[in-house]
Amino acid sequence: MASVGWWRWLLRGVLLCLLSSAALAADESDGETEAPAAELKVANRTILVLRATLLGESPEIRAARARAVINEVLDSSSELKVSLQPVHGSIIVRLGDRRAFIVSPGDVDPVQYESVEAAANAAAQVLHQVVSENEESRNLRFMLLAVVYSVVATVVFLLLIRLIYFLRGKVLGALPGVMQRHTRALKLGSTQVVDVHQLFPVVSRVLHAVRWLIVLLLTYEWLSFVLSRFPYTRPWGESLNSYLVDLARYLFDGIVSAVPGLGVAVAIFFIARGLSAFVQRLLKRMAVHGDNDAWLNQETLAPTRRLSALAVWLFALAMAYPYLPGAGTEAFKGLSVLLGLMVSLGASSVIGQAASGLILTYTRTLRPGEYVRIGEHEGTVTEMGMFTTRIRTGLGEVLSIPNSMITGSVTKNYSRSVKGQGYVIDTTVTIGYDTPWRQVEAMLIEAARRTEGILAEPKPQVFQTALSDYYPEYRLVAQAVPSQPRPRAALLSALHAHIQDVFNEYGVQIMSPHYIADPQDAKWVPKENWYAEPARREPPGN
Structure with a gap:
């Protein structure tokens, strides 16, 4: 009986050698035709992923054969031992006294395992756990x-x-x-x-x-x-736990890895804050000690401070952006592309308006409180913004004019050339050549003197702006008081009324707006007809 057992083990060794040789030969031929990998799964547990073809059997057939053997052994026996048997570079995993499956070099995933032995040991541990759970299910x-x-x-x-x-x-x-x-x-x-x-x-x-x-x-x-x-169902519960733990670990690792970059970004922002405060104080001191003609004064201080703060914070944001958490992700890249596209498509006019506002501010073309004429509109400047400028007309209207329109049109400033505070008021009349020019100048100056709100100093002046075919043109220029509640339109109306009164007093005909021919009688109003019904005896302009 002992000799029979010895011969049995000898024959078994020879067969194992043949199997390993065949396995090696099959491994060499795997490069020619590769079969898809198959998962060896028993009782919801993945024991091993088979990738190599052995003895002409694909990984799928090998997995089905191993699954059948393991289930058969588990159903027939209760106490089983998992063992490993190396054979010419491959390892046989045995369950009890039967071969469960073979782990060949072609089955090893180099990402997970370093060698065949490591893959076989891991598979044996999982198989041992399957055996233990099988015993528990029967308890x-x-x-x-x-x-x-x-x-x-x-x-x-x-x-x-x-x-x-x-x-x-x-x-x-x-x-x-x-x-x-x-x-x-x-x-x-x-x-x-x-x-x-x-x-x-x-x-x-x-x-x-x-x-x-x-x-x-x-x-x-x-x-x-x-x-x-x-x-x-234990593998399902363990997968749920492992997923939650992996998620928590992933979030924790992300937070920990983001802390250094976030610290650098916070430090950059703190430095930017200090630098911005220093620049603000420096600009304020420069504006206090500067004169009105310098580029930095009390008028340009506020926009200069805003621009300097914006420049500092934009530079800080550009420096800190690479250190922000998630700055290198596809989401941030897509957001950057979207913002760039929005700016390029929709912000061209906005940038043009802002540039025009800066030009008006630093060239000091307009100032709040000045009386100006922009295109067809005239009034007092009440507010100068980055994008629009507001003026209040003589009729009480408030107009918002785009800054690009102001820079692209001729602007007439009635307040800039005067001495002290106030604004210029002017009007033009045409009188025939038969009236002495000295008399016309005296009458225009008298009308300006009678108009309440026009300053006596500097004195009103009269200029002959043109000698036309039928009449000369006279232009009266005077300076008005800005503190008067009467707007420029009302003041100009009162001046025109006084001009008519004075010319009527001296029997001089006003030829405006056009001169055609000399009438038989001069066109003027006698003083006794000045207050014909329903007119009332009140000073002009009131």
Whole structure:
């Protein structure tokens, strides 16, 4: 009997050598035809992924044969031992006294395992766990305890869900009173910053989202715990746990890895803040000690400070951008492309308006309080912005004129050439050549003297601007007082009224706007007809 057993082991060794030689030959021929990999999975556990073709059997056939052998052995025996047997570069994984499967060099994934031995050991450990779980599934006491644990976990889970709903109701009931007390203290002047009626729906939605998040996490953990109690579903529970742990580890690693870059970005922003404050103080000192004709004065201080702060913060943002978390992701790249496209398509006119506003500011073409004429519009400048300039006309209208229109048109400034405060007021009349020019000048100056709001110093002046075919043109130029409540249109109307009165007093005909021929009688109004009905005896312009 002993000799028979010896010959049996000898024959078995010869067969194993032949099998390993065939396996090596098959491995050499795998480069010619590669079959798809097959997963060897038993009782929901992946033991090994087979990739090589052995003895003409594809990985799929090998996996099916190994699965059949393992299930057969598990059904026939209760106490089994997993062992390894090296054979010419390959390793046979044995379950009890039977060969379960062979791990060849072609089955090894170099990313996961360093050698055939490492892959075989890992597969043997998983197979041993399958054997242990198979024994547990046949143990009635173990299965009853698993059911008890699952029931207890389910009861605790339901109680926690009930507690969450109870706490949410309590919080929502007490929230309006708490919010009312605390929001009363948040005031900007006499205005309450936060309205409870608007804030409460937002907070309730946040609490609703937090409640569902906690419920989902509890459900996830309850399902993972229950599945892990039973041998057959334990791999599913372990995968749920591992997924949650991997997710938490991924988030934690991302936060930890982002801390150094975030620290650098925060340091850059702090430096930018200090530099911006220093530049603001420096510009303020320069504006105080500078004269009105310098590029930096009290008028240009505010836009210069804004531009310098914007430049510093844009430079800081460009420096800190690579260190921000997620700056290198595809999402940030797509957002950068979208912002660039929006700026290139829609911001050309805005940039042009802003550039025109800077030109007006630093060339000091206009100043608030000056009386100007821009194209067909005239009035007092009330506000100069980055994109528009507002003027108040003599009729009480407020016009918003784009800065690009101002830089592209002729601007007449009536306040810039005067001495001190005020603005220039002028008008033109045409008188025939038969009237002495000295008399015309005297009458125009007299009309200006009678007009309330026109300054006596500097004295009004009269210029002969043209000697036309039928009449000379006279232009009266005077300076008005800006503090008068009367706008320029009303003041000009009063001046025109006084010009008519003076010319009527001296019987001089005004030839405006066009001269055709000399009439038989001069066209003027006698003084006794100045207040014909329904006119009233009031000074002109009042």
